[in-house]
Amino acid sequence: MDMHGHLGHDRRRFLALAAAASSVPLLSACGAGFGGGDSRSDGSAADDVTGSFDWRRHKGTTVRALLNKHPYTDALIADLKAFTAKTGIKVEYDVFPEDNYFDKLTVDLSSGRASYDIFMLGAYMVWQYGPPGWLEDLGPWMRNESATGAEWDQDDFLPSLLEGTQWSLKAGTPLGQGGQYALPWGWEANVVAYNMEVFDKLGLRPAESFDELRELAGTIKRKAPGAGFDGMYGVAVRGSRSWATIHPGFMTMFSRYKLKDFTVDGESLKPAMNSPEAITFTRDWADMVKKGGPPSWTSYTWYQCSSDLGAKKAGMLFDADTAAYFQAVKGASPAAGKIAFHPGPKGPDGSLATNMWIWSLGMNAKSEKKSAAWLFLQWATGKEHLRKGAIEYNHIDPVRKSVSEDPAYRDKMSELPGFIETFEAVQDQTRIQFTPQEQFFDATTSWASALQEIYGGKSAGPVLNGLADDLASKVG
Amino acid sequence: MTGTTGSASIALRGVHKSYGRDTALDGLELTVAEGEFFCLLGPSGAGKTTTLKTVAGLAEPDSGAVELDGRDMTGVEPYDRGVAMCFESYALYPHRSAYDNLASPLRSPKYRLPAAEARVKVHETAELLGIEGLLERPVGALSNGQRQRVALGRVLVRPARAFLLDEPLSHLDAKLRQAMRAELKAIGDVRRTTTLYVTHDSVEALALGDRIGVISDGRIVQTGTREDIWHRPYDTFVARAFGRPLVNLLPGTVTADGHFASAEGGFELPVDVPAAPGTAVQLGVRPRDIALGGEGGALELAGTVYVTEVLGRAVEVTVRLAGGRQLSLVAPRAAAAGLRVDDPVRLSVRLENLLLFEADRPERPGRRITP
């Protein structure tokens, strides 16, 4: 058990009890030294790396990685041999499907064991895993020239992505300050993809405003089935009772209306999803789903949304661009080759603010092989692998400018109508639109539940007010 | 009869056994002599089976002790007691053939007889019981009577310190039962294996038992030879347990001069009753001690025929006495021929076999009063 010096004296009574219950595993989280101002006083393991940078510094070492089943992961695994050849470090990995991945990771991290040195996580997870001290701050590693090779080139990253995984661990403070708790590796912008076939047939054009989008979705649902698109509805958006329902299309459109989830009031957070404008927007969103969304929307995760687009059951998809991409590539689905991309409706003032999901790589603060793990992170987020992943595999949505500007990549992606244009149109305004705070998953899960209730016929105002009240006590 | 001699092979000393709130044995005392064929008779629920299981070591006494050959058996496992038991439920192994059931004890680690010898023994036993043709059949394919004989065979096939037989003839038809009874008697006489035989059938007990024990509510009421039991029953319970038709019990009181006066005022008997005048008593008369017709007996009674029932060569006649009380008697068929219901009859009672009891009380049956 790892319960050394910096445990506070006010915890003595608890420790006595804890000892009685033997090992008390969870409390090892304290060992990471989170809180107050003392957090980094004992320095980073990165400081121990000195001398000139050497890829082979840890040859013979084995690092363990926990990975989520994903096309990016497939690209990574396929390229692992190159890493081992380059560094002499072996990588053992376990892959779990997304439905279970985060449970697995959370249990693993909360146990305080270093069973994995490296793992995949989303930027939102930093808000949950960071405060208990489970994540290694990668800043010192990045800054140490002995640990980090020059070719890694931090400036090559899209700035919003590096900022998206950097946080001070204090609820409400903006991203882009404090520790670098993960490195961006791949990302997904939430935009609109649509079926060109049905648009041509019905003479439709992608919506430029939210009102148009609602109108358009309803139109498709009414007219498409009669035009040879059996059972087609307007727009596929997620609707399951999960945090994941909020962050794609909904949060993107929410942000384009300049709406906020929380407002920061000095030290405390105040729920804002019940502002009058937000209530109107949310009601309209639910209305759009009812008139032009998928039947049984409340069970919709990205699986259903994505497959409906591919099966020509959905005229549009307002979700991660990758969800459409994997239906659009040749032979993947009946709709393959007929899917085009569009930035989606603008906000009232023309905003293309877009929310994003950042697949990131993080390091276990408990790892005993941090230096080797860092070499791995460096390689996995390095130009060489990411370029290969983007061009030879399906690691699309590059986090590095050098890759997104690479002609081979642009050539590959140009087969998808509107993809690069969309990517470039939203790129500047794409960031994490949520207010960082530890209760993110609770807040967004409850939010999704509220959305379902509104969709089910309840009045948006009272439901959102109730949600805000509930969250005020938990988050504030 | 002989057989009351010899050392005690089985002894139960003050055995108490209860199952939850139900008392099965209530201070049971019983000794069975070496080589004796002892019949334990009692109604169902009297504790007969529990007695056997206690002897076998299948039930552990709450208090008291079981001795076999004079040794305290407390804590001795059933397989170490050397007794064989035939269960009323047969307890045959349903997944084995009749042969395997019979051979089971011989194959056990206690006996471990070579297969060839075992085969001989099994066939001997099967022959004895007339089940030789059934040996290869699975037990499930046998009739109840056949199963019972297999169960009996499983006991007889092996040498044992004692046989414990729990109603081994109960499921046989009447004819077979009689034949088997004779067979058992013969086996008992030849083998002289100590046998504790449980039955609710008094005829069986009388026919087989060297000695008989009558059990009621977990206690032995009386033990003795069949003569003891028949002629000197301890109380009305024992008297009633033996003899069909049942013994006639006539209520009455002791007169001032110590005689018996029947309650219905029909008659008075000049026997001396050793009890205070006015005591309520009962007169016990065996149906076979009553004859039709008025001559020869010391006591003559009159009544009308109530019902008659033919019992083979004899006839059971129930007669309604003047006071309304009914008496049963057994008469030769010839004597009873021509009797119609409501015909007036005269009865004579032989005095030498008369029994006198106290009146039955709620808490216990009336005891015999020795004249």
Place this chain on the structure above:
Amino acid sequence: MNSSTEADHGAASSDDAAVAGAPEKASAAVPGPPAERGVPKWRRTLRPYLLIVPALLLTGGILYPFGLGLYYTVFDFAASKPQPDFVGLENYRRIFTDSSFWDSAWVTVLYAVGAAAVETVLGVAVALLLHRSTLVGRVLEKVLILPLMIAPVIAAIIWKLMLQPSVGVVNHLLRPFGLGGVQWTDTPTGALLSSIAVDVWVYTPFVAILALAGLRSLPASPFEAAAVDGAGWWFTFRKLTMPMLWPYVLVAVIFRFMDSLKVFDIIYALTEGGPGDSTVVLQIRAYLEAIRFQRYSFGLSYMIVLWAVVYLAAMVLVRYLGRIQNRAAEVPK
């Protein structure tokens, strides 16, 4: 196991010595003398415990972490509060004063009662129908167990796929009947009923198999007697079949009821608790709190409460089962 067999060995070997040479003696009239000493009383008393203790140790060892979990519930451990304070029963107070707990408890009870009841009725009915042993029945009986072999979580996913209104096969098949637009899991009632339906799909065979096994081991004579008396089907079922079958079925029902009280995977895969909070059963809420939201102590307290509920329900049912089984055992020998 070991200790108990040793006890038997000990006893056996001591008499083996006593009856050494038994084969030779076998033809003699009387076997060897009875064993000198018995098994001491304490060993005889201990015997059943020795048989049962390994089972307890095996599960008890696993349950040590359970005690640890219980211990955590008096703190306020959470990812956001890695330095927990002792809070006594505060977590429990919060649970019981929170209306969402009572909502969840209600949904859980609805689910468990609904699933267990339907599974019992359907399972017994299927068993009775199969018991007739018609040609159809004999063929179908061979595949009765199939749904039970699909992991519930996979079953829920397949069902979700089938029930999807747009591309699901169920609505496709219903379309000709004008029912193509049924939105199975989209309303609170629909979601609950759909979850129960999946539970029923997976577990009815469990009840049916145990009921069928029970039916097949019932004695034939009472039924023959009833048939001779000309008793009707309903009478026979009510007065003979059910009373005798019930002890067999009840074991299955208890297992199903208890398991549905702590249902997790089916609902997690099918509705995730939605729409709204309509299918957030207790273990889903506990899961969200403890693992998803990392309010560990609070989530654990939820599970402890759930466990207590299940425990109490089980106690009542098992006591009832005991009574039923005793009654069945009292049928005259």
Place this chain on the structure above:
Amino acid sequence: MTKRQSGTRANGAVRRRVLGIAADGALILYFVFALFPVVWMVILSLKPANELFSTYFSFTPTLDSYRTVLGAGQDEGVPFVRFFLNSLVVSLGAVGLSLVIGLPAAYAAARWRFRGSENLMFTLLSFRFAPELTVIIPLFVLYQQLGLFDTYVGMIWVLQLVTLPLIVWIMRSYFADLSPELEQAALLDGYTRKQAFFRVALPLVKPGIAAVSLLAFIFAWNNFVFPLILTSSEAQTVTVGALSFLGGDRPKYNLTAAAALVSVIPPLILALTIQRYLVRGLSFGAVKS
């Protein structure tokens, strides 16, 4: 109870026939409900990936899904064959251990009314009712410390929570149904208690053992939460493995269906092997009456 008039006998025969057909009809109806999802899984597993959502019953069948699942086709990064073997070892081990430990316990509970027997039995049962998630995190840590994480032994042990109470409780009923006089007869035949148990009691409850072992095997085989959290690559089982196909670029339901169907094979073989017991029933006629 009313006696039927004999005059209606012919009527009754017709009625019975109609009822019989209706009963068969009801049975078929249930089995349509019970089997359709399985049939649908078969269909899914035979569909090419791009037809998953665009076709219903007419499609171009392919065995690609099975090839992939069995490691002979496109590599999906899921070593399913290995998971399959893991599941076999773990489930058989769990049931075997439960039988060795559970049968004596069930027997003791059925035969002896010893002090606290009911409570002990209930405690055993109550373990099963503990929500898995309650123990999962502490258990995870315990396993890490004991080196049981991601091992067969660890999985077999934790699955006792699933298999043992089921076996003990159902087998107790079977033993209780068995007349104790059978074993008593064996004791008097000269067998020890152990021999009486093995030679008399055990063979007679064999059908029960077969049936309950199958059920326990299935529940162990299908368990999801324990292998999800307590294993990684070494001891991972088919249920977690089959779900792994749902990740990635698109949910590959065809692969999950194929994997789930392949996973059905061992329990199915087991079920067919002991069909005799499940089908012919657990006849206690000879014992009971």
